[in-house]
Amino acid sequence: xxxxxxxxxxxxxxxxxxxxxxxxxxxxxxxxxxxxxxxxxxxxxxxxxxxxxxxxxxxxxxxxxxxxxxxxxxxxxxxxxxxxxxxxxxxxxxxxxxxxxxxxxxxxxxxxxxxxxxxxxxxxxxxxxxxxxxxxxxxxxxxxxxxxxxxxxxxxxxxxxxxxxxxxxxxxxxxxxxxxxxxxxxxxxxxxxxxxxxxxxxxxxxxxxxxxxxxxxxxxxxxxxxxxxxxxxxxx
Amino acid sequence: xxxxxxxxxxxxxxxxxxxxxxxxxxxxxxxxxxxxxxxxxxxxxxxxxxxxxxxxxxxxxxxxxxxxxxxxxxxxxxxxxxxxxxxxxxxxxxxxxxxxxxxxxxxxxxx
Numbered sequence: 001x002x003x004x005x006x007x008x009x010x011x012x013x014x015x016x017x018x019x020x021x022x023x024x025x026x027x028x029x030x031x032x033x034x035x036x037x038x039x040x041x042x043x044x045x046x047x048x049x050x051x052x053x054x055x056x057x058x059x060x061x062x063x064x065x066x067x068x069x070x071x072x073x074x075x076x077x078x079x080x081x082x083x084x085x086x087x088x089x090x091x092x093x094x095x096x097x098x099x100x101x102x103x104x105x106x107x108x109x110x111x112x113x114x115x116x117x118x119x120x121x122x123x124x125x126x127x128x129x130x131x132x133x134x135x136x137x138x139x140x141x142x143x144x145x146x147x148x149x150x151x152x153x154x155x156x157x158x159x160x161x162x163x164x165x166x167x168x169x170x171x172x173x174x175x176x177x178x179x180x181x182x183x184x185x186x187x188x189x190x191x192x193x194x195x196x197x198x199x200x201x202x203x204x205x206x207x208x209x210x211x212x213x214x215x216x217x218x219x220x221x222x223x224x225x226x227x228x229x230x231x232x233x234x235x236x
Numbered sequence: 237x238x239x240x241x242x243x244x245x246x247x248x249x250x251x252x253x254x255x256x257x258x259x260x261x262x263x264x265x266x267x268x269x270x271x272x273x274x275x276x277x278x279x280x281x282x283x284x285x286x287x288x289x290x291x292x293x294x295x296x297x298x299x300x301x302x303x304x305x306x307x308x309x310x311x312x313x314x315x316x317x318x319x320x321x322x323x324x325x326x327x328x329x330x331x332x333x334x335x336x337x338x339x340x341x342x343x344x345x346x347x
Contacts, residue, residue, distance in 0.1 A: 078254075079254045181284060225274070
């Protein structure tokens with residue numbers, strides 16, 4: 001399908017972002033519940049979701065705060081969880097780097113797992129997509145997700161958990177991420193990278209604040225490039 | 237929690253700024269300038285380099301099952317991956333995994 005008008009670009013983004021509702025709703029609700037239980041006010045809880053807008057790091061911060069950790073440690077732990085997004089930021093440069101500064105700033109604010117992964121998959125599948133449509137598509141995906149993140153934080157904070165506790169709803173997170181990554185396994189090089197990522201992440205799982213994942217990701221990228229170069233050599 | 241209100245707001249504010257700086261970083265600094273081709277090539281592997289490693293511990297040692305591997309978690313994860321890979325559609329993968337993982341629970345709740 002080709003994206004021609006600005007309107008269709010933004011709507012196709014919204015539509016591709018909609019499946020993530022099933023992961024955003026339970027986690028946002030859960031954050032609202034846990035934040036109030038931990039002792040944050042409603043205003044602080046909602047500010048967290050609007051300003052930081054990063055699920056995993058919000059939970060990491062709350063965890064540290066409920067242990068009364070020093071503020072420096074709270075910040076370090078929560079920001080370390082977000083470092084993978086610096087990789088996303090760099091990986092978006094070839095597609096969105098030419099956009100005006102204010103648009104890039106807004107993309108930075110909305111640059112989370114779902115918006116990044118969905119958008120890059122789209123850009124790679126549709127190389128002829130104009131810059132303007134790329135930007136709008138990114139905002140479309142973000143708009144399907146970000147408002148819900150904030151609204152359901154408030155609902156969780158005000159109403160408590162309305163999702164049944166005996167259903168392990170948090171498992172939608174790995175399932176959704178697996179569904180996101182599968183179509184990106186386009187070549188042997190991509191599969192090799194994924195394999196290295198899994199093995200190293202499991203071996204380094206006890207490294208603090210997600211640093212094991214960063215090391216695994218970096219090695220996986222190198223593995224991907226190495227395999228790709230080998231395949232190219234063989235095909236010559 | 238023993239922080240003062242000011243301290244809590246400070247944590248939220250600094251986390252907001254820090255997170256934005258991380259997310260904006262390269263996109264903001266590099267902009268339209270060309271990147272090192274090798275770096276750009278590495279970055280094309282970002283999704284497949286980050287997500288599998290992020291998900292693997294959650295599937296192998298699911299927190300909801302007390303960190304013990306179960307066949308249900310494994311099969312649901314594999315089905316999600318397989319269906320999303322074959323159909324190239326995120327949503328079908330999520331449906332497949334969701335039906336396998338939550339289907340029996342929902343069915344037993346109704347029946």
